[in-house]
Amino acid sequence: MSATVAPSPELVFNSLLAFQRTAALKAAVELELFTAIDEGAVTVGDIAKRCASSERGTRILCDYLTIAGLLSKNGAQYALTPDSAVFLSKRSPAYLGTICDFLASPDIVRNFDDLAGTVRRGTVAPQANTVAGHEQQHWVTFARAMTPMMMPAAMGIADIVQIDAAGPTKVLDVAAGHGVFGIVLAQRNPRVDVVAVDWPGVLAVASENAAKMGVADRHRTLAGDAFSVEYGSGYDLVLLTNFLHHYDAATCTTLLRKSANALKPGGRAVILEFVPNEDRVTPPMAAGFSLTMLAGTPAGDAYTLAQLRQMTTDAGFTGGIAAHPLPTPETVVVATK
Amino acid sequence: MSATVAPSPELVFNSLLAFQRTAALKAAVELELFTAIDEGAVTVGDIAKRCASSERGTRILCDYLTIAGLLSKNGAQYALTPDSAVFLSKRSPAYLGTICDFLASPDIVRNFDDLAGTVRRGTVAPQANTVAGHEQQHWVTFARAMTPMMMPAAMGIADIVQIDAAGPTKVLDVAAGHGVFGIVLAQRNPRVDVVAVDWPGVLAVASENAAKMGVADRHRTLAGDAFSVEYGSGYDLVLLTNFLHHYDAATCTTLLRKSANALKPGGRAVILEFVPNEDRVTPPMAAGFSLTMLAGTPAGDAYTLAQLRQMTTDAGFTGGIAAHPLPTPETVVVATK
Numbered sequence: 001m002s003a004t005v006a007p008s009p010e011l012v013f014n015s016l017l018a019f020q021r022t023a024a025l026k027a028a029v030e031l032e033l034f035t036a037i038d039e040g041a042v043t044v045g046d047i048a049k050r051c052a053s054s055e056r057g058t059r060i061l062c063d064y065l066t067i068a069g070l071l072s073k074n075g076a077q078y079a080l081t082p083d084s085a086v087f088l089s090k091r092s093p094a095y096l097g098t099i100c101d102f103l104a105s106p107d108i109v110r111n112f113d114d115l116a117g118t119v120r121r122g123t124v125a126p127q128a129n130t131v132a133g134h135e136q137q138h139w140v141t142f143a144r145a146m147t148p149m150m151m152p153a154a155m156g157i158a159d160i161v162q163i164d165a166a167g168p169t170k171v172l173d174v175a176a177g178h179g180v181f182g183i184v185l186a187q188r189n190p191r192v193d194v195v196a197v198d199w200p201g202v203l204a205v206a207s208e209n210a211a212k213m214g215v216a217d218r219h220r221t222l223a224g225d226a227f228s229v230e231y232g233s234g235y236d237l238v239l240l241t242n243f244l245h246h247y248d249a250a251t252c253t254t255l256l257r258k259s260a261n262a263l264k265p266g267g268r269a270v271i272l273e274f275v276p277n278e279d280r281v282t283p284p285m286a287a288g289f290s291l292t293m294l295a296g297t298p299a300g301d302a303y304t305l306a307q308l309r310q311m312t313t314d315a316g317f318t319g320g321i322a323a324h325p326l327p328t329p330e331t332v333v334v335a336t337k
Numbered sequence: 338m339s340a341t342v343a344p345s346p347e348l349v350f351n352s353l354l355a356f357q358r359t360a361a362l363k364a365a366v367e368l369e370l371f372t373a374i375d376e377g378a379v380t381v382g383d384i385a386k387r388c389a390s391s392e393r394g395t396r397i398l399c400d401y402l403t404i405a406g407l408l409s410k411n412g413a414q415y416a417l418t419p420d421s422a423v424f425l426s427k428r429s430p431a432y433l434g435t436i437c438d439f440l441a442s443p444d445i446v447r448n449f450d451d452l453a454g455t456v457r458r459g460t461v462a463p464q465a466n467t468v469a470g471h472e473q474q475h476w477v478t479f480a481r482a483m484t485p486m487m488m489p490a491a492m493g494i495a496d497i498v499q500i501d502a503a504g505p506t507k508v509l510d511v512a513a514g515h516g517v518f519g520i521v522l523a524q525r526n527p528r529v530d531v532v533a534v535d536w537p538g539v540l541a542v543a544s545e546n547a548a549k550m551g552v553a554d555r556h557r558t559l560a561g562d563a564f565s566v567e568y569g570s571g572y573d574l575v576l577l578t579n580f581l582h583h584y585d586a587a588t589c590t591t592l593l594r595k596s597a598n599a600l601k602p603g604g605r606a607v608i609l610e611f612v613p614n615e616d617r618v619t620p621p622m623a624a625g626f627s628l629t630m631l632a633g634t635p636a637g638d639a640y641t642l643a644q645l646r647q648m649t650t651d652a653g654f655t656g657g658i659a660a661h662p663l664p665t666p667e668t669v670v671v672a673t674k
Contacts, residue, residue: 016359018358019441082344096349280400285351
């Protein structure tokens with residue numbers, strides 16, 4: 001035990017009360033409080049008016065958000081921080097407020113209600129299994145909520161696979177969700193054709209996005225379960241984005257083998273994942289993601305690069321793998337057949 | 338907007354996912370994971386065995402707690418941090434694990450389920466009012482859960498009022514809860530007599546503690562609501578610990594006047610409170626406490642020293658007030674009649 005700093009219960013309190021930070025951010029997004037400040041309401045009175053809220057509640061919430069680093073306060077005036085201006089005001093093109101609807105939705109939070117029980121069992125309770133087929137509505141919510149958050153990663157993938165100069169490219173987008181990973185490839189190269197696999201309700205969101213983003217004519221859907229639907233063959237790229245972490249290594253390897261079989265020789269699997277270092281505790285966001293998988297899946301995890309290398313090799317990707325960290329907390333891993 | 342640091346969504350994600358920190362700490366306390374490590378189980382296998390848990394769940398939880406700063410990790414071995422060794426191992430005399438039963442209990446967390454609605458209204462929903470008389474069971478839980486956390490403050494109060502050298506002292510302990518504030522005074526001076534006011538179910542906990550701590554013969558109880566029960570008179574000290582924050586300023590002043598009337602001339606009210614600075618955003622824990630009062634009380638707050646001075650003066654404490662910050666996040670304010 002280090003003697004340099006006197007033990008303080010502050011971290012214990014802050015950890016125990018951390019749920020309040022989630023609640024405060026969700027409330028502020030729901031009330032459009034950051035947008036109100038961005039529009040020029042900077043005192044409690046003006047913010048309360050713009051948010052149709054009480055002065056007591058607005059004052060206490062704004063002070064709390066200041067303590068949490070999401071606002072700044074000077075005298076009686078509040079201001080956005082650089083982060084909240086870019087990500088939490090609806091006036092910003094990088095607005096991320098919609099992610100609250102998924103990442104801290106009552107359904108997701110409920111998965112953590114008996115985390116001790118989950119740790120004891122080592123797997124999720126049947127009713128908290130968010131990857132089971134009957135939970136399709138969950139993934140429709142996901143597809144709608146997470147689109148803005150995924151745009152930077154989608155752009156990153158397009159750069160990494162050098163899609164602009166790739167010529168004719170057949171792309172299979174497995175568990176496509178909102179579809180933006182395939183859609184952005186199609187936007188960046190007019191000779192890209194995408195086949196998006198997901199459940200029917202989720203594919204409706206992907207098709208909607210493909211139409212909005214002007215690539216509907218090159219975006220085809222294939223409804224069904226990613227493990228059982230027939231993919232076809234001759235693809236140049238298979239996208240496996242934010243998908244492997246829901247499953248154990250054996251299941252991931254099975255899916256990767258199915259993907260390899262659908263690829264041309266020399267084709268590539270493009271895997272987007274939270275990839276912790278070998279110590280499994282850094283970097284914090286990628287490593288911490290394992291807990292979300294413990295709470296919400298039967299056997300999912302955040303896999304290290306060594307684990308992903310093993311899975312892809314076992315699945316027949318003999319051309320090696322390359323890791324490309326993104327500016328987001330995720331990493332793009334490209335495995336070549 | 339400052340241009341020195343590029344905006345990052347990391348703080349937004351971390352805030353939104355903060356509820357996971359609460360869940361992880363609660364699970365670890367429930368599983369006695371910190372105690373297991375303190376007893377020498379330092380690998381996933383050994384910790385899992387000692388906690389009757391799965392290896393997958395134990396590994397992911399230990400890694401998450403490491404990321405959260407509550408454990409350290411070296412290779413495959415986990416260790417307690419100075420904070421978790423002192424406050425989260427049951428082998429430590431300063432063990433605080435019981436506070437999870439109150440501070441992050443399902444009842445309290447539920448108060449934050451519709452925080453946006455509370456901000457709109459400016460007051461708590463009727464079913465979330467934790468200070469109403471019908472919520473007595475809530476305060477029995479409080480009394481049992483919070484005793485260890487309050488010991489340092491109780492010792493601080495005993496020092497501040499110089500109880501050891503005070504001679505015969507009549508103490509009124511208003512809303513006594515676990516009773517430890519009055520009990521410690523009685524322990525420190527054999528001529529202290531305490532009258533503890535609270536609801537009957539809560540007083541049972543206080544009496545239990547008085548017996549355990551060897552002062553039952555000088556610890557009398559007075560059952561009833563603090564606002565309506567007859568206090569008697571001739572007290573040297575009235576303790577108002579963690580009580581005023583539940584009410585608006587006018588109600589606090591009324592209670593302080595009732596307290597002043599029960600005191601001898603020159604008697605003192607000893608107020609334990611979260612006292613934010615005038616900016617209301619520092620220090621973080623005291624200032625942040627306002628949100629708990631927004632979510633759980635009709636009109637409570639964390640009051641600044643200026644507000645407490647106004648209330649006590651209005652209530653007839655003409656001898657001035659003095660503030661004594663504690664090593665805990667709270668402040669002892671002594672007002673003299």
